[in-house]
Amino acid sequence: MTTPSDFAALGARAAAMIEELGALSQTPEHLTRFFLTPEHRRAADLVARWMREAGLEVSEDALGTVRGHWGPVDAPRLLIGSHIDTVANAGKYDGCMGVVAGILALDAINRAGLTRPYGIDILAFGDEEGTRFPTTLSSSAAVAGYFSPANLELRDADGISLREAMVAYGKNPDDIPAAAYDPNRVIAYIEAHIEQGPVLEAEGEPLGVVSAIAGASRLSVTVTGEAGHAGTVPMRMRHDALLGAAEMALAVERIAKADAHGMVATVGRVHVEPGSINVIPSRVVFTVDLRSGSDISRREALTRFEREAHRIADLRGLGVVISAFHEVATVPCYRDLQLRLRNAVADLGHRAVTMPSGAGHDGQAMSRLCPIGMLFVRCKGGISHNPAEYASPEDMGLAVAALVRFIERFQLPQLAA
Structure with missing residues (x-):
């Protein structure tokens, strides 16, 4: 025609x-x-x-x-x-x-x-x-x-x-x-x-x-550490919530890249406290948006991320709480x-x-x-x-x-x- x-x-x-x-x-x-x-x-x-x-x-x-x-x-x-x-x-x-x-x-x-x-x-x-x-x-x-x-x-x-x-x-x-x-x-x-x-x-x-x-999961991740003076606390003694959060964000990237179903992951929002140039961050809240063409793959990725986040927190002496606020199949x-x-x-x-x-x-x-x-x-x-x-x-x-x-x-x- x-x-x-x-x-x-x-x-x-x-x-x-x-x-x-x-x-x-x-x-x-x-x-x-x-x-x-x-x-x-x-x-x-x-x-x-x-x-x-x-x-x-x-x-x-x-x-x-x-x-x-x-x-x-x-x-x-x-x-x-x-x-x-x-x-x-x-x-x-x-x-x-x-x-x-x-x-x-x-x-x-x-x-x-x-x-x-x-x-x-x-x-x-x-x-x-x-x-x-x-x-x-x-x-x-x-x-x-x-x-x-x-x-x-x-x-x-x-x-x-x-x-x-x-x-x-x-x-x-x-x-x-x-x-x-x-x-x-x-x-x-x-x-x-x-x-x-x-x-x-x-x-x-x-x-x-x-x-x-793609199905989508959205998480809110709260990482807690300890505030301290940026000039007086040695690096080996810090509990920097932002560095822990950054390592967790990179873990999300690795997990998505290793997936075989076109998974994408985004850390789109980060809030740092106290937010001062000369204070070690004591609390960070960041979001994770995770999408995949396979629900099984997405759920497995969520499990891997949770495990990785807790491992990173334990190594750095931090606390971490992960909560899901959006889920679409x-x-x-x-x-x-x-x-x-x-x-x-x-x-x-x-x-x-x-x-x-x-x-x-x-x-x-x-x-x-x-x-x-x-x-x-x-x-x-x-x-x-x-x-x-x-x-x-x-x-x-x-x-x-x-x-x-x-x-x-x-x-x-x-x-x-």
């Missing part, structure tokens, strides 16, 4: 749409578009207009997810989507590219007059980033049927509750249960997304297929969907790199509803959550074409996990 000249046209349209969507921001200086804000409303309206222009019927649920419906109304649904909310001072492509790609794919399907024995819904979620309220994936959780009513009382930085924000947005919180799909009538969920990392660029390939969305992508996406990319003359996603996505919530698959698109320098974020029109055109190929060949299978 699509040719190289079509790829270029699709990519050019995607780039123009992303620029238009990227102009809808809280401030003109940079892109900031939080959940259930006036700029979210404008973005949702623009997406709805594009869906209608592509020949889709449009609806919107209680948590603001815009839905474009194609095909037989009573047929099972294939879902394709991503999100249109952003972090503060964001790039234009994270989430939005996937929504635009889905719309353009359905537009191409419509123009070709293709019919299918199933329907397709394009979904534009609004709360993937979790930047306004202390929750995340609430819009996709509602679609998947497991939104927690307790989240309605969570408040943003201005003291506005999610419930109040919904009402101001023109929604009724009592309608949230109606947002859920019947799992017996959903086939699968597919999401196209920029990689947000450097692997595809390093591999020289425009597209990748995600094997799993790995979400595998269905092998059948991975294969179909790889075949779609191969049809376009490219090799799809199979890789895990270290970042979270709406697919994590949608996996509780149906099988999921993800297509990654190369981004320049692996940069994301940054105004420098960029995916080329050529790569985006290929992503749209891959979605079209996927739909052309997709039947109603018994999907294999």
Whole structure:
């Protein structure tokens, strides 16, 4: 259905749409578009207009997810989507590219007059980033049927509750249960997304297929030592909490590098007390963010780190307390969907790199509803959550074409996990 000249046209349209969507921001200086804000409303309206222009019927649920419906109304649904909310001072492509790609794919399907024995819904979620309220994936959780009513009382930085924000947005919180799909009538969920990392660029390939969305553990580590005068306590007699914490941080790095499942580990926050230039640190609190495509591997790494941290503390005469404050399980992508996406990319003359996603996505919530698959698109320098974020029109055109190929060949299978 699509040719190289079509790829270029699709990519050019995607780039123009992303620029238009990227102009809808809280401030003109940079892109900031939080959940259930006036700029979210404008973005949702623009997406709805594009869906209608592509020949889709449009609806919107209680948590603001815009839905474009194609095909037989009573047929099972294939879902394709991503999100249109952003972090503060964001790039234009994270989430939005996937929504635009889905719309353009359905537009191409419509123009070709293709019919299918199933329907397709394009979904534009609004709360993937979790930047306004202390929750995340609430819009996709509602679609998947497991939104927690307790989240309605969570408040943003201005003291506005999610419930109040919904009402101001023109929604009724009592309608949230109606947002859920019947799992017996959903086939699968597919999401196209920029990689947000450097692997595809390093591999020289425009597209990748995600094997799993990595599970994540976050720890708070408190190391206690003894304060002392920086000039009078000999090195051999010190109990320096910061040096112990630094050695533990290096242990985390070693553990992640030795893993075979693409594990990544980050010590992103360190607080040192008393924080004086001439006092030996007596207490350090640091965080560990550990992610892996294997839950077993991640749990084993946590055990190894705890053992190493206590060994280091014992050798240095320190105390250490480790507490977990965040835990998300790995979400595998269905092998059948991975294969179909790889075949779609191969049809376009490219090799799809199979890789895990270290970042979270709406697919994590949608996996509780149906099988999921993800297509990654190369981004320049692996940069994301940054105004420098960029995916080329050529790569985006290929992503749209891959979605079209996927739909052309997709039947109603018994999907294999």
